[in-house]
Amino acid sequence: MTDxxxxxxxxxxxxxxxxxxAYLLTGDHHLAEDLLQSAFLQAARHWERIEGHPEAxxxxxxxxxxxxxxxxxxxxxxxxxxxDVPAAAGDPDxxxxxxxxxxxxxxxxRTVLVLRYFEDLTEAQTATELGIGLGTVKSMTRQALGRLxxxxxxxxxxxxxxx
Amino acid sequence: xxxRLKEELARIGDSVAPVYVxxxxxxxxxxxxxxxxxxxxxxxxxxxAMVGGGVGLVRHESxxxxxxxxxxxxxxxxxxRIWKVPEHVADQDQDGQWTGPVETDLAMGPAxxxxxxxxxxxxxxxxxxxxYHLLDLPGWLGEWDxxxxxxxxxxxxxxxxxxxxxxxxxxxELPTSSTAPVPTGIRIIDLTTGKGRVALLSGGQGVVTxxxxxxxxxxxxxxxxxxxxxxxxxPSSAWYDAHLGGRINVTTMSAEKAKIRDSSAGLxxxxxxxxxxxxxxxxxxxxxxxxxKRKIAFPNGLLDTPPTGAWSxxxxxxxxxxxxxxxxxxxxxVATATNRQGLLLPxxxxxxxxxxxxxxGWIDDTRVLAMVEQELPGRRAVSLVVISTPETRxxxxxxxxxxxxxxxxxxxxxxxxxxxxxxxxxxxxxxxWSTERQMVVGFGAAVGILWAGYWLFRWRRRLL
Numbered sequence: 001m002t003d004x005x006x007x008x009x010x011x012x013x014x015x016x017x018x019x020x021x022a023y024l025l026t027g028d029h030h031l032a033e034d035l036l037q038s039a040f041l042q043a044a045r046h047w048e049r050i051e052g053h054p055e056a057x058x059x060x061x062x063x064x065x066x067x068x069x070x071x072x073x074x075x076x077x078x079x080x081x082x083x084d085v086p087a088a089a090g091d092p093d094x095x096x097x098x099x100x101x102x103x104x105x106x107x108x109x110r111t112v113l114v115l116r117y118f119e120d121l122t123e124a125q126t127a128t129e130l131g132i133g134l135g136t137v138k139s140m141t142r143q144a145l146g147r148l149x150x151x152x153x154x155x156x157x158x159x160x161x162x163x
Numbered sequence: 164x165x166x167r168l169k170e171e172l173a174r175i176g177d178s179v180a181p182v183y184v185x186x187x188x189x190x191x192x193x194x195x196x197x198x199x200x201x202x203x204x205x206x207x208x209x210x211x212a213m214v215g216g217g218v219g220l221v222r223h224e225s226x227x228x229x230x231x232x233x234x235x236x237x238x239x240x241x242x243x244r245i246w247k248v249p250e251h252v253a254d255q256d257q258d259g260q261w262t263g264p265v266e267t268d269l270a271m272g273p274a275x276x277x278x279x280x281x282x283x284x285x286x287x288x289x290x291x292x293x294x295y296h297l298l299d300l301p302g303w304l305g306e307w308d309x310x311x312x313x314x315x316x317x318x319x320x321x322x323x324x325x326x327x328x329x330x331x332x333x334x335x336e337l338p339t340s341s342t343a344p345v346p347t348g349i350r351i352i353d354l355t356t357g358k359g360r361v362a363l364l365s366g367g368q369g370v371v372t373x374x375x376x377x378x379x380x381x382x383x384x385x386x387x388x389x390x391x392x393x394x395x396x397x398p399s400s401a402w403y404d405a406h407l408g409g410r411i412n413v414t415t416m417s418a419e420k421a422k423i424r425d426s427s428a429g430l431x432x433x434x435x436x437x438x439x440x441x442x443x444x445x446x447x448x449x450x451x452x453x454x455x456k457r458k459i460a461f462p463n464g465l466l467d468t469p470p471t472g473a474w475s476x477x478x479x480x481x482x483x484x485x486x487x488x489x490x491x492x493x494x495x496x497v498a499t500a501t502n503r504q505g506l507l508l509p510x511x512x513x514x515x516x517x518x519x520x521x522x523x524g525w526i527d528d529t530r531v532l533a534m535v536e537q538e539l540p541g542r543r544a545v546s547l548v549v550i551s552t553p554e555t556r557x558x559x560x561x562x563x564x565x566x567x568x569x570x571x572x573x574x575x576x577x578x579x580x581x582x583x584x585x586x587x588x589x590x591x592x593x594x595x596w597s598t599e600r601q602m603v604v605g606f607g608a609a610v611g612i613l614w615a616g617y618w619l620f621r622w623r624r625r626l627l
Contacts, residue, residue: 007189015184020176033182040184044192045199095178098171104402117165118172145165147402159168 003047010054011040018058024114025066027103035066063115063129067107094154101152109144116141202602239290239326239579240587241275241547247566248295251597253280255306264595265299270357273326275579279305279572283318287354290326290579293589301359302350304332304371317572319349319375319386324524326576327354328413330384332372333361337395345369345394348418349386349411362411362418366390367404376471378432379524379577384411385432387423387440410438410451421449429483431472439497441472441483446500457500473522473531482507482522482531490517492533492550509535509548510559518543520550524577529554532562532577547575549582562586 001009015036022032022039039061043054050057102110108130115126116137127137145159185191252263261284274287274296283305287296305318319332328351335346347369352359364370367390374387389403408423410432421438429441440447447456472483472495480494491506508514519536526532529552537544547563562585567573596604 004189011184011188016181019182020179022182023179024172024176029179029182032179036182037184037188040188041192041195044189045195047192095171095175098168099175106402114172117169118176120169157167159165 007044007047007054010043014055014058018055018062021059021114021119022062022066024102024118025062025107025111027099027110035062038065059119060129063111064131067111067130097152097154098148101148101155104151105144105147109140109147112137112140113144202599238587239273239275240581241563241575241579241585242288242293242589243563243586244588244591245276245278245288245563245565245567245573246295246591248280248284248286248297249594249597250281252297252594253284253286254282255284261297261299263297265297267299268357269298269300269329269352269354269359271296271354273576273579274322274329274354275326275576277320277322277329277574278567279318279320285320285331287322287329290576293587295592300331300350300352302333302335304334304347307334317373319372319388320572320574321375321377321384322574322576323377323381324379324576324578325381326579328352328381329354330375330377332375332388334369334394335361341395345391347371347391347394349375349384351384351413351416360416362416364388364407364409364418364420366407366420367392367394369394370407371403373426374430374471376430376432378434378436379474379476380434382413382434383432383436383438384413385409385430385438386411387426387428387430389426408438408440410436410449412436419451421454423447429472431474431481431483433474433478435478437478439472439474439481441481441495446495446497448497459495459500459502471521471523473524476525476528482525484519484521484533486519487517490520490536492520492522492531494552504553507531507550507552509533509550513537513546513548513559513561515539523547523573523575526577526580526582530582532575532580534573534575545573549580549585560585 018036018039019032022036023029026032026035036058039058042061043050043058046057047054102113105113111130112126115121115129116123121129123134123137123141127134130137148155149159248263254262256262261282263284265284271287271289273290275290275293276288278286280286280297285298285300285303285305287298288294289296305320319330321330322328323330330349330351333348333350335348337345344365345368346363347365348361348363349372350359350361364372364386369391370388371391371394372386372388376385377383378385385408387406387408390405390407392402392404406423406426407420408426408428408430409418409420411418423440423442424445425442428447430438431441432438436451438449440449441459444459445456446459447454449455472481474481475494479498480496482492482494485491485493485506489506491508493502493506494504495502508517509520513535516538517535518538519534521534521536523532523534526549531550531552533548533550535546535548537546545565545567546561547565549560549562551559560582562580565573
């Protein structure tokens with residue numbers, strides 16, 4: 001299999017899963033698309049130098065690029081609206097409240113929460129992925145959960161006590 | 164308990180449709196890789212050439228922007244074209260320092276245009292020479308990363324109608340205690356003397372001014388802002404608790420505050436300090452003591468929150484701008500809160516595929532200077548257009564084109580427009596070279612030196 005074919009197979013197989021992560025990181029379908037597209041482009045650019053599975057490489061770009069984009073303020077424009085995908089089973093009100101509250105966290109807080117509670121990484125793994133200290137991950141997780149609790153008290157049942 | 168959080172996050176993730184990945188991603192990635200290699204090769208050649216002392220041909224520009232043509236100090240005008248400031252000039256490095264040749268001496272004379280370039284760098288264009296001044300403004304709040312909590316907020320920067328003063332959102336020294344509020348407010352620079360004055364705005368941990376609008380005579384300044392629940396200057400750390408608005412008497416620098424529903428409401432102020440906010444279909448008018456609110460019925464169910472409005476010279480109406488395919492100017496009569504003239508659209512070609520129309524100020528009783536954004540095929544166009552009211556309908560005039568993709572942060576000295584000679588042609592600024600350009604020129608120079616050396620070698624061998 002050529003590099004070109006391997007890349008296409010990888011993109012076809014992992015786009016759906018990576019789309020979920022990109023959406024949770026950005027909270028916006030269009031930004032998620034830009035973020036994932038940019039990560040795939042970087043993967044294509046450095047394909048022969050990627051050690052191990054390319055998904056880990058792409059995921060790391062998603063995490064760090066998301067924070068970097070917000071810092072550099074490339075997105076001064078507001079999203080035009082929610083994308084129109086069907087809602088999954090569950091409590092839609094709670095989910096919308098959670099999405100709204102997540103959108104009001106800082107990019108770093110949101111990224112840490114996604115890594116810890118969606119990607120199921122340990123604190124140490126999260127610290128490694130983001131290139132920050134273990135203590136920073138702990139304090140940021142605590143701050144993010146606290147802020148969620150402040151922003152949306154109805155999420156208390158979801159969030160529980162601060163770890 | 165956080166198991167529930169995991170489940171809800173998983174449900175949100177499951178509801179997301181896969182994003183579209185362009186089929187040429189691989190090809191573009193590989194092209195970028197080839198460019199990387201060429202640049203590395205060029206860099207290596209330049210290094211070799213420099214070690215050999217043979218890079219005299221490599222021209223390294225001074226980091227000063229070059230002055231444009233000699234200026235006639237009596238002539239002040241808008242530029243016929245506004246050039247985009249390249250990103251490599253308008254960015255911040257990792258230490259928060261501007262990468263371009265910024266100026267700290269603000270006594271630069273009247274300016275015609277102010278805008279915020281990529282990287283949040285404030286820029287003024289000289290009214291007499293068209294020269295671009297990249298500004299290192301003391302306490303410029305825009306250099307902080309304040310966008311996070313609101314998903315994208317602007318930071319106020321506005322040029323007075325006569326172009327002699329610049330107002331901007333300001334912050335003072337960070338307090339040593341993390342719980343103490345950050346001093347914030349609005350700073351006004353006199354561009355003749357370079358001196359600044361501050362009107363402090365207090366509330367929460369500081370007030371971030373998001374929009375500024377001068378009265379037509381430049382004696383008042385209206386503002387909207389966000390009261391910060393947290394503000395530290397650290398990247399992506401600010402969040403906001405409340406919306407605020409108000410006005411500043413520019414003569415005394417006294418600030419007054421009013422509680423408003425939304426800081427993104429359309430903002431305008433007239434010569435007696437009466438301030439108005441248009442928040443969707445509600446017009447709030449405030450004279451400093453009394454606040455009256457009236458509901459407005461707009462044609463076609465308009466409108467979305469416009470950033471600013473412009474009071475007519477007779478103070479009877481305010482022209483607001485709108486967004487989207489219904490973009491245009493809506494003059495609203497203040498006394499009755501009615502719109503009798505409907506939507507004013509610019510003439511073609513500025514009418515095609517409109518995205519946003521934003522009034523910048525009235526030129527006379529019947530004409531408004533407006534920023535027009537268009538979504539044209541393959542590109543977004545931003546231009547300055549003079550739009551006439553229907554009563555004395557004259558041809559609309561496109562006066563200035565820009566290289567921007569959004570005119571949201573554009574402020575223009577409207578008084579400088581003379582409709583007989585609305586603009587002047589100034590040459591494009593001679594920006595400092597980017598690293599890539601230096602490499603390409605260096606590569607060309609190195610190849611030239613090697614080529615000349617080769618032919619010199621062959622020529623000498625023939626002589627021998």
